[in-house]
Amino acid sequence: MKYTRVTALAAIGVAATLSLTACSGDGSGKASSSKDSSSSSSSSSAGDSKSKDGSTSKDGSTSEGGSGSGGSQAGNAKAGSGDDTKADADTANGATKTGSKITSCKTEDLAIDARDAAPDEESGRIDITMINRGSTTCSATGFAGVDITDIDNTSNPIERGQAQPRITTLKPGDAAVFNLAYDIDNTGNSLSHPTNIQVTPPNETHTVSLKWPAGAGEIKGAYTDVEVYPTHTTK
Missing domain, CATH: 1.20.5 (Single alpha-helices involved in coiled-coils or other helix-helix interfaces)
Known part of the structure; x- marks a missing residue:
């Protein structure tokens, strides 16, 4: 128990x-x-x-x-x-x-004339001078448009020569010049009989008519053989 x-x-x-x-x-x-x-x-x-x-x-x-x-x-x-x-x-x-910005010279502000500037009896050259008669400075840089009018009243555009434009800035009273170049025909048998030169300044649309300079040599060949060169200052 x-x-x-x-x-x-x-x-x-x-x-x-x-x-x-x-x-x-x-x-x-x-x-x-x-x-x-x-x-x-x-x-x-x-x-x-x-x-x-x-x-x-x-x-x-x-x-x-x-x-x-x-x-x-x-x-x-x-x-x-x-x-x-x-x-x-x-x-x-x-x-x-x-x-x-200098604006382009206007035709109405330019006094333009043409003269014979041939350096010799073989090389024909017409110098075209533009004088700024305006009151402000302007640019005449580039090629002018040129046509030559023949005695038969036909107008012939002139081609540009191989040259680069130069900066041409004109103060009031300054002058710029460009020229037409061609070969002179001394045979007396030239078929070109220019009477007037129609000039349109660079970057302009208004044209002036100038008399072909008296005494300038006759053009050898055709008007297509004449060349226009760009403007430059006379200074």
């Missing part, structure tokens, strides 16, 4: 120990689970936060993108400001250039 009670007590003690162990294991598991959960949540929050910050600084898709956009806008604004400034400067310069 005593042995039975001892055995029973021993069994109760073992059961109690097991119960306590089980309870302790459950609590530890819950605590561990709670701790892991808390850690996981905290880690997740930190990770999310880090991920946002990381994505921001790494690829600029969030705040860097906005900052980049703002930087771009600022850059554009700066570039725009620079363009505006340059445009204003260009406009100002354009206005200045336009305001000070």
